[in-house]
Amino acid sequence: MEKIYDLIIIGGGPGGIGSAVEAKVLGLEKVLMIEKTDNHSHTIRKFYKDMKRVDKDWQGQAVDMEGNVEFTDGTKESTLDFFDSLLDDEKIDTRFNCAVEKVEKKDGVFHVVSGCGVDRAKNVIVAIGRMGKPNKPSYKIPPSLRSQINFNLDKCSNGEHILVVGGGDSAVEYACELSATNEVTLNYRREDLTRPNPTNQEMIAEYCDNEAVRLKLGVDIEGLESEHGQVKVNFTDGSELFDRVIYAIGGTTPKDFLKSCGITLDETGEPVFDDNYESEVPGLYIAGDIVFNSGGSIAIALNHGYRIVNHILSKEN
Structure with missing residues:
Protein backbone atom coordinates (compact mmCIF):
# COMPACT_ATOMS: atom_id res chain seq x y z
CA MET A 1 0.00 0.00 0.00
CA GLU A 2 1.06 3.60 -0.54
CA LYS A 3 2.74 5.05 2.54
CA ILE A 4 0.62 7.31 4.73
CA TYR A 5 2.60 9.52 7.08
CA ASP A 6 1.42 10.22 10.59
CA LEU A 7 2.48 13.82 10.03
CA ILE A 8 3.77 15.96 7.18
CA ILE A 9 5.33 19.31 8.09
CA ILE A 10 5.51 22.02 5.44
CA GLY A 11 8.37 24.40 6.18
CA GLY A 12 11.85 23.90 7.58
CA GLY A 13 12.08 26.86 9.97
CA PRO A 14 11.97 26.75 13.79
CA GLY A 15 8.26 25.86 13.87
CA GLY A 16 8.79 23.02 11.42
CA ILE A 17 11.95 21.74 13.08
CA GLY A 18 10.38 21.89 16.53
CA SER A 19 7.34 19.99 15.28
CA ALA A 20 9.50 17.32 13.66
CA VAL A 21 11.63 16.77 16.76
CA GLU A 22 8.64 16.63 19.09
CA ALA A 23 6.82 14.22 16.78
CA LYS A 24 9.72 11.78 16.86
CA VAL A 25 10.36 12.14 20.62
CA LEU A 26 6.69 11.83 21.57
CA GLY A 27 6.01 8.80 19.43
CA LEU A 28 4.77 9.68 15.95
CA GLU A 29 6.66 7.18 13.80
CA LYS A 30 6.16 8.30 10.20
CA LYS A 52 23.15 38.55 14.95
CA ARG A 53 22.15 37.93 18.54
CA VAL A 54 19.32 35.39 18.83
CA ASP A 55 17.47 35.54 22.16
CA LYS A 56 15.25 32.89 23.66
CA ASP A 57 13.12 35.55 25.34
CA TRP A 58 10.95 37.42 22.86
CA GLN A 59 11.14 41.22 22.96
CA GLY A 60 12.37 41.06 26.53
CA GLN A 61 9.52 38.80 27.69
CA ALA A 62 10.54 35.50 29.25
CA VAL A 63 9.58 32.40 27.26
CA ASP A 64 9.57 29.05 29.04
CA MET A 65 10.52 26.15 26.82
CA GLU A 66 7.72 23.60 27.11
CA GLY A 67 8.95 20.64 25.12
CA ASN A 68 12.02 18.56 24.36
CA VAL A 69 14.03 21.20 22.48
CA GLU A 70 16.46 22.95 24.83
CA PHE A 71 16.82 26.24 23.02
CA THR A 72 18.97 28.97 24.58
CA ASP A 73 20.37 32.39 23.68
CA GLY A 74 23.00 32.46 20.97
CA THR A 75 23.89 33.90 17.59
CA LYS A 76 22.71 33.29 14.05
CA GLU A 77 25.54 30.79 13.56
CA SER A 78 25.07 28.89 16.84
CA THR A 79 21.31 28.67 16.23
CA LEU A 80 21.84 27.16 12.78
CA ASP A 81 24.36 24.71 14.23
CA PHE A 82 21.85 23.75 16.93
CA PHE A 83 19.13 23.07 14.37
CA ASP A 84 21.63 21.05 12.30
CA SER A 85 22.26 18.85 15.33
CA LEU A 86 18.56 18.35 16.00
CA LEU A 87 17.82 17.21 12.47
CA ASP A 88 20.89 14.98 12.37
CA ASP A 89 20.49 13.42 15.83
CA GLU A 90 16.78 12.75 15.54
CA LYS A 91 17.17 11.37 12.02
CA ILE A 92 14.19 13.37 10.81
CA ASP A 93 12.95 12.42 7.34
CA THR A 94 13.53 15.66 5.41
CA ARG A 95 13.02 16.65 1.79
CA PHE A 96 14.66 19.86 0.55
CA ASN A 97 14.28 21.73 -2.76
CA CYS A 98 10.66 20.64 -2.85
CA ALA A 99 7.95 23.30 -3.11
CA VAL A 100 4.47 22.31 -1.94
CA GLU A 101 1.72 23.49 -4.28
CA LYS A 102 -1.43 22.60 -2.35
CA VAL A 103 -2.96 20.39 0.31
CA GLU A 104 -6.24 18.54 -0.18
CA LYS A 105 -8.14 16.34 2.23
CA LYS A 106 -9.84 13.34 0.63
CA ASP A 107 -11.63 10.61 2.54
CA GLY A 108 -10.01 11.72 5.78
CA VAL A 109 -6.45 11.71 4.41
CA PHE A 110 -4.40 14.75 3.41
CA HIS A 111 -2.82 14.77 -0.03
CA VAL A 112 0.22 17.05 -0.09
CA VAL A 113 0.94 17.96 -3.70
CA SER A 114 4.45 19.21 -4.49
CA GLY A 115 7.00 19.30 -7.26
CA CYS A 116 8.21 15.98 -5.88
CA GLY A 117 4.88 14.23 -6.28
CA VAL A 118 1.99 13.53 -3.92
CA ASP A 119 2.43 12.41 -0.32
CA ARG A 120 -0.36 11.37 2.01
CA ALA A 121 -0.68 12.03 5.73
CA LYS A 122 -3.10 11.79 8.64
CA ASN A 123 -2.06 15.26 9.87
CA VAL A 124 -0.36 18.30 8.34
CA ILE A 125 1.41 21.27 9.94
CA VAL A 126 1.95 24.39 7.82
CA ALA A 127 5.01 26.07 9.34
CA ILE A 128 6.05 28.53 6.67
CA GLY A 129 7.48 31.96 7.47
CA ARG A 130 6.34 35.46 6.64
CA MET A 131 9.73 36.87 5.70
CA GLY A 132 9.97 34.77 2.57
CA LYS A 133 7.72 37.51 1.21
CA PRO A 134 8.89 40.75 2.84
CA ASN A 135 6.53 43.67 3.15
CA LYS A 136 6.96 46.32 0.48
CA PRO A 137 5.97 49.98 0.67
CA SER A 138 2.58 51.08 -0.66
CA TYR A 139 4.17 53.50 -3.15
CA LYS A 140 5.74 52.29 -6.38
CA ILE A 141 9.47 51.59 -6.59
CA PRO A 142 10.75 52.87 -9.97
CA PRO A 143 12.32 50.02 -12.01
CA SER A 144 15.49 52.06 -12.49
CA LEU A 145 16.09 51.95 -8.71
CA ARG A 146 15.56 48.27 -8.06
CA SER A 147 19.28 47.50 -7.75
CA GLN A 148 19.50 50.15 -5.03
CA ILE A 149 16.51 48.95 -3.01
CA ASN A 150 17.02 46.17 -0.45
CA PHE A 151 14.88 44.13 1.91
CA ASN A 152 17.93 42.64 3.66
CA LEU A 153 21.67 43.31 3.76
CA ASP A 154 22.50 41.60 0.45
CA LYS A 155 24.72 43.58 -1.94
CA CYS A 156 25.32 46.45 0.45
CA SER A 157 28.63 48.18 -0.20
CA ASN A 158 30.90 50.27 1.99
CA GLY A 159 30.95 54.04 1.82
CA GLU A 160 27.29 54.42 0.84
CA HIS A 161 24.74 56.91 2.12
CA ILE A 162 22.03 54.48 3.26
CA LEU A 163 18.46 54.96 4.47
CA VAL A 164 17.03 52.16 6.61
CA VAL A 165 13.23 52.23 6.85
CA GLY A 166 11.46 50.50 9.74
CA GLY A 167 10.90 50.61 13.48
CA GLY A 168 11.59 47.07 14.66
CA ASP A 169 14.58 45.03 15.78
CA SER A 170 15.77 44.25 12.26
CA ALA A 171 15.75 47.92 11.25
CA VAL A 172 17.76 48.92 14.31
CA GLU A 173 20.25 46.09 13.86
CA TYR A 174 20.69 46.83 10.14
CA ALA A 175 21.30 50.52 10.85
CA CYS A 176 23.86 49.88 13.58
CA GLU A 177 25.64 47.16 11.60
CA LEU A 178 25.93 49.30 8.46
CA SER A 179 27.06 52.41 10.32
CA ALA A 180 30.56 50.97 10.76
CA THR A 181 31.30 51.51 7.07
CA ASN A 182 28.47 53.74 5.82
CA GLU A 183 26.57 56.95 6.55
CA VAL A 184 23.23 55.69 7.86
CA THR A 185 19.86 57.29 8.51
CA LEU A 186 17.07 55.33 10.23
CA ASN A 187 13.56 56.43 9.31
CA TYR A 188 10.37 55.40 11.10
CA ARG A 189 6.94 56.94 10.60
CA ARG A 190 6.19 57.10 14.33
CA GLU A 191 7.73 59.55 16.80
CA ASP A 192 9.36 56.87 18.99
CA LEU A 193 11.07 53.52 18.58
CA THR A 194 9.00 51.35 20.91
CA ARG A 195 9.05 48.02 19.05
CA PRO A 196 12.71 46.96 19.44
CA ASN A 197 13.68 44.86 22.44
CA PRO A 198 15.33 46.68 25.38
CA THR A 199 18.86 45.72 24.33
CA ASN A 200 18.35 47.11 20.83
CA GLN A 201 16.76 50.27 22.21
CA GLU A 202 19.86 50.85 24.31
CA MET A 203 22.08 50.13 21.31
CA ILE A 204 20.37 52.58 18.95
CA ALA A 205 20.38 55.27 21.65
CA GLU A 206 24.14 54.81 22.06
CA TYR A 207 24.76 54.90 18.30
CA CYS A 208 22.72 58.09 18.01
CA ASP A 209 24.54 59.70 20.93
CA ASN A 210 27.82 58.90 19.18
CA GLU A 211 26.40 60.26 15.90
CA ALA A 212 26.99 56.91 14.22
CA VAL A 213 23.33 56.68 13.16
CA ARG A 214 21.03 59.58 12.36
CA LEU A 215 17.37 59.19 13.34
CA LYS A 216 14.52 60.58 11.25
CA LEU A 217 11.41 59.76 13.27
CA GLY A 218 7.81 60.83 12.92
CA VAL A 219 8.23 61.35 9.18
CA ASP A 220 6.62 59.23 6.47
CA ILE A 221 7.80 58.59 2.92
CA GLU A 222 5.55 59.66 0.05
CA GLY A 223 7.55 58.13 -2.79
CA LEU A 224 10.88 57.49 -4.50
CA GLU A 225 12.46 58.97 -7.61
CA SER A 226 15.70 58.43 -9.50
CA GLU A 227 17.95 61.46 -9.63
CA HIS A 228 21.46 61.37 -11.15
CA GLY A 229 22.00 57.74 -10.16
CA GLN A 230 20.79 58.18 -6.60
CA VAL A 231 17.54 57.47 -4.79
CA LYS A 232 15.55 60.64 -4.18
CA VAL A 233 13.35 59.96 -1.15
CA ASN A 234 10.37 62.27 -0.88
CA PHE A 235 9.53 62.59 2.79
CA THR A 236 6.51 64.45 4.11
CA ASP A 237 8.93 67.18 5.26
CA GLY A 238 11.06 67.38 2.11
CA SER A 239 13.37 65.32 -0.11
CA GLU A 240 16.82 63.78 0.45
CA LEU A 241 19.24 61.78 -1.72
CA PHE A 242 20.59 58.34 -0.76
CA ASP A 243 22.72 55.72 -2.48
CA ARG A 244 20.60 52.88 -1.14
CA VAL A 245 17.32 52.30 0.71
CA ILE A 246 16.77 49.22 2.88
CA TYR A 247 13.24 48.33 3.95
CA ALA A 248 12.96 46.36 7.19
CA ILE A 249 9.18 46.51 7.59
CA GLY A 250 8.34 42.89 8.26
CA GLY A 251 6.72 40.24 6.11
CA THR A 252 3.28 39.35 4.85
CA THR A 253 1.24 36.21 5.32
CA PRO A 254 1.38 34.15 2.11
CA LYS A 255 -2.38 34.23 1.64
CA ASP A 256 -2.65 32.35 -1.64
CA PHE A 257 -0.61 29.44 -0.36
CA LEU A 258 -2.61 29.18 2.86
CA LYS A 259 -5.82 29.16 0.82
CA SER A 260 -4.40 26.41 -1.40
CA CYS A 261 -3.89 24.35 1.75
CA GLY A 262 -7.52 24.78 2.76
CA ILE A 263 -6.81 27.17 5.64
CA THR A 264 -9.53 29.75 6.26
CA LEU A 265 -8.40 33.39 6.48
CA ASP A 266 -10.14 36.12 8.45
CA GLU A 267 -11.12 39.55 7.11
CA THR A 268 -7.56 40.83 7.60
CA GLY A 269 -6.00 37.91 5.72
CA GLU A 270 -4.70 36.14 8.82
CA PRO A 271 -5.18 32.36 9.27
CA VAL A 272 -8.02 31.16 11.48
CA PHE A 273 -7.04 28.62 14.15
CA ASP A 274 -8.06 27.51 17.65
CA ASP A 275 -6.15 27.28 20.93
CA ASN A 276 -4.39 24.14 19.67
CA TYR A 277 -3.27 25.90 16.44
CA GLU A 278 -5.68 23.67 14.49
CA SER A 279 -7.39 25.25 11.50
CA GLU A 280 -11.05 24.75 10.68
CA VAL A 281 -9.97 21.57 8.87
CA PRO A 282 -9.42 18.86 11.51
CA GLY A 283 -5.84 17.63 11.46
CA LEU A 284 -4.51 20.71 9.63
CA TYR A 285 -2.40 22.96 11.87
CA ILE A 286 -0.26 26.07 11.60
CA ALA A 287 2.93 26.89 13.51
CA GLY A 288 5.71 29.45 13.63
CA ASP A 289 5.76 32.94 12.15
CA ILE A 290 2.34 32.81 10.50
CA VAL A 291 0.71 32.45 13.93
CA PHE A 292 1.92 35.92 14.88
CA ASN A 293 0.27 39.13 13.71
CA SER A 294 3.59 40.93 14.07
CA GLY A 295 7.06 39.81 14.93
CA GLY A 296 8.08 36.29 15.71
CA SER A 297 9.90 34.20 18.27
CA ILE A 298 12.02 31.11 17.71
CA ALA A 299 11.30 29.85 21.22
CA ILE A 300 7.53 30.29 20.86
CA ALA A 301 7.61 28.63 17.42
CA LEU A 302 9.36 25.62 18.99
CA ASN A 303 6.65 25.52 21.67
CA HIS A 304 4.01 25.47 18.93
CA GLY A 305 5.41 22.15 17.72
CA TYR A 306 5.23 20.64 21.20
CA ARG A 307 1.63 21.72 21.73
CA ILE A 308 0.46 20.60 18.30
CA VAL A 309 2.03 17.15 18.51
CA ASN A 310 0.51 16.62 21.96
CA HIS A 311 -2.89 17.59 20.56
CA ILE A 312 -2.49 15.12 17.68
CA LEU A 313 -1.59 12.35 20.13
CA SER A 314 -4.50 13.23 22.44
CA LYS A 315 -6.95 12.75 19.57
CA GLU A 316 -5.49 9.35 18.74
CA ASN A 317 -5.79 8.06 22.31
Whole structure:
Protein backbone atom coordinates (compact mmCIF):
# COMPACT_ATOMS: atom_id res chain seq x y z
CA MET A 1 0.00 0.00 0.00
CA GLU A 2 1.06 3.60 -0.54
CA LYS A 3 2.74 5.05 2.54
CA ILE A 4 0.62 7.31 4.73
CA TYR A 5 2.60 9.52 7.08
CA ASP A 6 1.42 10.22 10.59
CA LEU A 7 2.48 13.82 10.03
CA ILE A 8 3.77 15.96 7.18
CA ILE A 9 5.33 19.31 8.09
CA ILE A 10 5.51 22.02 5.44
CA GLY A 11 8.37 24.40 6.18
CA GLY A 12 11.85 23.90 7.58
CA GLY A 13 12.08 26.86 9.97
CA PRO A 14 11.97 26.75 13.79
CA GLY A 15 8.26 25.86 13.87
CA GLY A 16 8.79 23.02 11.42
CA ILE A 17 11.95 21.74 13.08
CA GLY A 18 10.38 21.89 16.53
CA SER A 19 7.34 19.99 15.28
CA ALA A 20 9.50 17.32 13.66
CA VAL A 21 11.63 16.77 16.76
CA GLU A 22 8.64 16.63 19.09
CA ALA A 23 6.82 14.22 16.78
CA LYS A 24 9.72 11.78 16.86
CA VAL A 25 10.36 12.14 20.62
CA LEU A 26 6.69 11.83 21.57
CA GLY A 27 6.01 8.80 19.43
CA LEU A 28 4.77 9.68 15.95
CA GLU A 29 6.66 7.18 13.80
CA LYS A 30 6.16 8.30 10.20
CA VAL A 31 7.05 11.98 9.92
CA LEU A 32 8.18 13.98 6.89
CA MET A 33 9.39 17.61 6.79
CA ILE A 34 9.26 19.34 3.39
CA GLU A 35 11.20 22.56 2.68
CA LYS A 36 11.16 24.45 -0.62
CA THR A 37 14.75 25.76 -0.32
CA ASP A 38 18.00 23.80 -0.21
CA ASN A 39 18.36 23.89 3.59
CA HIS A 40 16.45 24.48 6.80
CA SER A 41 15.94 27.91 8.43
CA HIS A 42 15.92 29.92 5.20
CA THR A 43 14.66 33.10 6.89
CA ILE A 44 17.45 33.03 9.48
CA ARG A 45 20.08 32.43 6.79
CA LYS A 46 18.82 35.18 4.48
CA PHE A 47 17.50 37.92 6.73
CA TYR A 48 19.70 37.67 9.85
CA LYS A 49 23.01 39.49 9.65
CA ASP A 50 26.14 37.49 10.52
CA MET A 51 26.62 37.11 14.28
CA LYS A 52 23.15 38.55 14.95
CA ARG A 53 22.15 37.93 18.54
CA VAL A 54 19.32 35.39 18.83
CA ASP A 55 17.47 35.54 22.16
CA LYS A 56 15.25 32.89 23.66
CA ASP A 57 13.12 35.55 25.34
CA TRP A 58 10.95 37.42 22.86
CA GLN A 59 11.14 41.22 22.96
CA GLY A 60 12.37 41.06 26.53
CA GLN A 61 9.52 38.80 27.69
CA ALA A 62 10.54 35.50 29.25
CA VAL A 63 9.58 32.40 27.26
CA ASP A 64 9.57 29.05 29.04
CA MET A 65 10.52 26.15 26.82
CA GLU A 66 7.72 23.60 27.11
CA GLY A 67 8.95 20.64 25.12
CA ASN A 68 12.02 18.56 24.36
CA VAL A 69 14.03 21.20 22.48
CA GLU A 70 16.46 22.95 24.83
CA PHE A 71 16.82 26.24 23.02
CA THR A 72 18.97 28.97 24.58
CA ASP A 73 20.37 32.39 23.68
CA GLY A 74 23.00 32.46 20.97
CA THR A 75 23.89 33.90 17.59
CA LYS A 76 22.71 33.29 14.05
CA GLU A 77 25.54 30.79 13.56
CA SER A 78 25.07 28.89 16.84
CA THR A 79 21.31 28.67 16.23
CA LEU A 80 21.84 27.16 12.78
CA ASP A 81 24.36 24.71 14.23
CA PHE A 82 21.85 23.75 16.93
CA PHE A 83 19.13 23.07 14.37
CA ASP A 84 21.63 21.05 12.30
CA SER A 85 22.26 18.85 15.33
CA LEU A 86 18.56 18.35 16.00
CA LEU A 87 17.82 17.21 12.47
CA ASP A 88 20.89 14.98 12.37
CA ASP A 89 20.49 13.42 15.83
CA GLU A 90 16.78 12.75 15.54
CA LYS A 91 17.17 11.37 12.02
CA ILE A 92 14.19 13.37 10.81
CA ASP A 93 12.95 12.42 7.34
CA THR A 94 13.53 15.66 5.41
CA ARG A 95 13.02 16.65 1.79
CA PHE A 96 14.66 19.86 0.55
CA ASN A 97 14.28 21.73 -2.76
CA CYS A 98 10.66 20.64 -2.85
CA ALA A 99 7.95 23.30 -3.11
CA VAL A 100 4.47 22.31 -1.94
CA GLU A 101 1.72 23.49 -4.28
CA LYS A 102 -1.43 22.60 -2.35
CA VAL A 103 -2.96 20.39 0.31
CA GLU A 104 -6.24 18.54 -0.18
CA LYS A 105 -8.14 16.34 2.23
CA LYS A 106 -9.84 13.34 0.63
CA ASP A 107 -11.63 10.61 2.54
CA GLY A 108 -10.01 11.72 5.78
CA VAL A 109 -6.45 11.71 4.41
CA PHE A 110 -4.40 14.75 3.41
CA HIS A 111 -2.82 14.77 -0.03
CA VAL A 112 0.22 17.05 -0.09
CA VAL A 113 0.94 17.96 -3.70
CA SER A 114 4.45 19.21 -4.49
CA GLY A 115 7.00 19.30 -7.26
CA CYS A 116 8.21 15.98 -5.88
CA GLY A 117 4.88 14.23 -6.28
CA VAL A 118 1.99 13.53 -3.92
CA ASP A 119 2.43 12.41 -0.32
CA ARG A 120 -0.36 11.37 2.01
CA ALA A 121 -0.68 12.03 5.73
CA LYS A 122 -3.10 11.79 8.64
CA ASN A 123 -2.06 15.26 9.87
CA VAL A 124 -0.36 18.30 8.34
CA ILE A 125 1.41 21.27 9.94
CA VAL A 126 1.95 24.39 7.82
CA ALA A 127 5.01 26.07 9.34
CA ILE A 128 6.05 28.53 6.67
CA GLY A 129 7.48 31.96 7.47
CA ARG A 130 6.34 35.46 6.64
CA MET A 131 9.73 36.87 5.70
CA GLY A 132 9.97 34.77 2.57
CA LYS A 133 7.72 37.51 1.21
CA PRO A 134 8.89 40.75 2.84
CA ASN A 135 6.53 43.67 3.15
CA LYS A 136 6.96 46.32 0.48
CA PRO A 137 5.97 49.98 0.67
CA SER A 138 2.58 51.08 -0.66
CA TYR A 139 4.17 53.50 -3.15
CA LYS A 140 5.74 52.29 -6.38
CA ILE A 141 9.47 51.59 -6.59
CA PRO A 142 10.75 52.87 -9.97
CA PRO A 143 12.32 50.02 -12.01
CA SER A 144 15.49 52.06 -12.49
CA LEU A 145 16.09 51.95 -8.71
CA ARG A 146 15.56 48.27 -8.06
CA SER A 147 19.28 47.50 -7.75
CA GLN A 148 19.50 50.15 -5.03
CA ILE A 149 16.51 48.95 -3.01
CA ASN A 150 17.02 46.17 -0.45
CA PHE A 151 14.88 44.13 1.91
CA ASN A 152 17.93 42.64 3.66
CA LEU A 153 21.67 43.31 3.76
CA ASP A 154 22.50 41.60 0.45
CA LYS A 155 24.72 43.58 -1.94
CA CYS A 156 25.32 46.45 0.45
CA SER A 157 28.63 48.18 -0.20
CA ASN A 158 30.90 50.27 1.99
CA GLY A 159 30.95 54.04 1.82
CA GLU A 160 27.29 54.42 0.84
CA HIS A 161 24.74 56.91 2.12
CA ILE A 162 22.03 54.48 3.26
CA LEU A 163 18.46 54.96 4.47
CA VAL A 164 17.03 52.16 6.61
CA VAL A 165 13.23 52.23 6.85
CA GLY A 166 11.46 50.50 9.74
CA GLY A 167 10.90 50.61 13.48
CA GLY A 168 11.59 47.07 14.66
CA ASP A 169 14.58 45.03 15.78
CA SER A 170 15.77 44.25 12.26
CA ALA A 171 15.75 47.92 11.25
CA VAL A 172 17.76 48.92 14.31
CA GLU A 173 20.25 46.09 13.86
CA TYR A 174 20.69 46.83 10.14
CA ALA A 175 21.30 50.52 10.85
CA CYS A 176 23.86 49.88 13.58
CA GLU A 177 25.64 47.16 11.60
CA LEU A 178 25.93 49.30 8.46
CA SER A 179 27.06 52.41 10.32
CA ALA A 180 30.56 50.97 10.76
CA THR A 181 31.30 51.51 7.07
CA ASN A 182 28.47 53.74 5.82
CA GLU A 183 26.57 56.95 6.55
CA VAL A 184 23.23 55.69 7.86
CA THR A 185 19.86 57.29 8.51
CA LEU A 186 17.07 55.33 10.23
CA ASN A 187 13.56 56.43 9.31
CA TYR A 188 10.37 55.40 11.10
CA ARG A 189 6.94 56.94 10.60
CA ARG A 190 6.19 57.10 14.33
CA GLU A 191 7.73 59.55 16.80
CA ASP A 192 9.36 56.87 18.99
CA LEU A 193 11.07 53.52 18.58
CA THR A 194 9.00 51.35 20.91
CA ARG A 195 9.05 48.02 19.05
CA PRO A 196 12.71 46.96 19.44
CA ASN A 197 13.68 44.86 22.44
CA PRO A 198 15.33 46.68 25.38
CA THR A 199 18.86 45.72 24.33
CA ASN A 200 18.35 47.11 20.83
CA GLN A 201 16.76 50.27 22.21
CA GLU A 202 19.86 50.85 24.31
CA MET A 203 22.08 50.13 21.31
CA ILE A 204 20.37 52.58 18.95
CA ALA A 205 20.38 55.27 21.65
CA GLU A 206 24.14 54.81 22.06
CA TYR A 207 24.76 54.90 18.30
CA CYS A 208 22.72 58.09 18.01
CA ASP A 209 24.54 59.70 20.93
CA ASN A 210 27.82 58.90 19.18
CA GLU A 211 26.40 60.26 15.90
CA ALA A 212 26.99 56.91 14.22
CA VAL A 213 23.33 56.68 13.16
CA ARG A 214 21.03 59.58 12.36
CA LEU A 215 17.37 59.19 13.34
CA LYS A 216 14.52 60.58 11.25
CA LEU A 217 11.41 59.76 13.27
CA GLY A 218 7.81 60.83 12.92
CA VAL A 219 8.23 61.35 9.18
CA ASP A 220 6.62 59.23 6.47
CA ILE A 221 7.80 58.59 2.92
CA GLU A 222 5.55 59.66 0.05
CA GLY A 223 7.55 58.13 -2.79
CA LEU A 224 10.88 57.49 -4.50
CA GLU A 225 12.46 58.97 -7.61
CA SER A 226 15.70 58.43 -9.50
CA GLU A 227 17.95 61.46 -9.63
CA HIS A 228 21.46 61.37 -11.15
CA GLY A 229 22.00 57.74 -10.16
CA GLN A 230 20.79 58.18 -6.60
CA VAL A 231 17.54 57.47 -4.79
CA LYS A 232 15.55 60.64 -4.18
CA VAL A 233 13.35 59.96 -1.15
CA ASN A 234 10.37 62.27 -0.88
CA PHE A 235 9.53 62.59 2.79
CA THR A 236 6.51 64.45 4.11
CA ASP A 237 8.93 67.18 5.26
CA GLY A 238 11.06 67.38 2.11
CA SER A 239 13.37 65.32 -0.11
CA GLU A 240 16.82 63.78 0.45
CA LEU A 241 19.24 61.78 -1.72
CA PHE A 242 20.59 58.34 -0.76
CA ASP A 243 22.72 55.72 -2.48
CA ARG A 244 20.60 52.88 -1.14
CA VAL A 245 17.32 52.30 0.71
CA ILE A 246 16.77 49.22 2.88
CA TYR A 247 13.24 48.33 3.95
CA ALA A 248 12.96 46.36 7.19
CA ILE A 249 9.18 46.51 7.59
CA GLY A 250 8.34 42.89 8.26
CA GLY A 251 6.72 40.24 6.11
CA THR A 252 3.28 39.35 4.85
CA THR A 253 1.24 36.21 5.32
CA PRO A 254 1.38 34.15 2.11
CA LYS A 255 -2.38 34.23 1.64
CA ASP A 256 -2.65 32.35 -1.64
CA PHE A 257 -0.61 29.44 -0.36
CA LEU A 258 -2.61 29.18 2.86
CA LYS A 259 -5.82 29.16 0.82
CA SER A 260 -4.40 26.41 -1.40
CA CYS A 261 -3.89 24.35 1.75
CA GLY A 262 -7.52 24.78 2.76
CA ILE A 263 -6.81 27.17 5.64
CA THR A 264 -9.53 29.75 6.26
CA LEU A 265 -8.40 33.39 6.48
CA ASP A 266 -10.14 36.12 8.45
CA GLU A 267 -11.12 39.55 7.11
CA THR A 268 -7.56 40.83 7.60
CA GLY A 269 -6.00 37.91 5.72
CA GLU A 270 -4.70 36.14 8.82
CA PRO A 271 -5.18 32.36 9.27
CA VAL A 272 -8.02 31.16 11.48
CA PHE A 273 -7.04 28.62 14.15
CA ASP A 274 -8.06 27.51 17.65
CA ASP A 275 -6.15 27.28 20.93
CA ASN A 276 -4.39 24.14 19.67
CA TYR A 277 -3.27 25.90 16.44
CA GLU A 278 -5.68 23.67 14.49
CA SER A 279 -7.39 25.25 11.50
CA GLU A 280 -11.05 24.75 10.68
CA VAL A 281 -9.97 21.57 8.87
CA PRO A 282 -9.42 18.86 11.51
CA GLY A 283 -5.84 17.63 11.46
CA LEU A 284 -4.51 20.71 9.63
CA TYR A 285 -2.40 22.96 11.87
CA ILE A 286 -0.26 26.07 11.60
CA ALA A 287 2.93 26.89 13.51
CA GLY A 288 5.71 29.45 13.63
CA ASP A 289 5.76 32.94 12.15
CA ILE A 290 2.34 32.81 10.50
CA VAL A 291 0.71 32.45 13.93
CA PHE A 292 1.92 35.92 14.88
CA ASN A 293 0.27 39.13 13.71
CA SER A 294 3.59 40.93 14.07
CA GLY A 295 7.06 39.81 14.93
CA GLY A 296 8.08 36.29 15.71
CA SER A 297 9.90 34.20 18.27
CA ILE A 298 12.02 31.11 17.71
CA ALA A 299 11.30 29.85 21.22
CA ILE A 300 7.53 30.29 20.86
CA ALA A 301 7.61 28.63 17.42
CA LEU A 302 9.36 25.62 18.99
CA ASN A 303 6.65 25.52 21.67
CA HIS A 304 4.01 25.47 18.93
CA GLY A 305 5.41 22.15 17.72
CA TYR A 306 5.23 20.64 21.20
CA ARG A 307 1.63 21.72 21.73
CA ILE A 308 0.46 20.60 18.30
CA VAL A 309 2.03 17.15 18.51
CA ASN A 310 0.51 16.62 21.96
CA HIS A 311 -2.89 17.59 20.56
CA ILE A 312 -2.49 15.12 17.68
CA LEU A 313 -1.59 12.35 20.13
CA SER A 314 -4.50 13.23 22.44
CA LYS A 315 -6.95 12.75 19.57
CA GLU A 316 -5.49 9.35 18.74
CA ASN A 317 -5.79 8.06 22.31
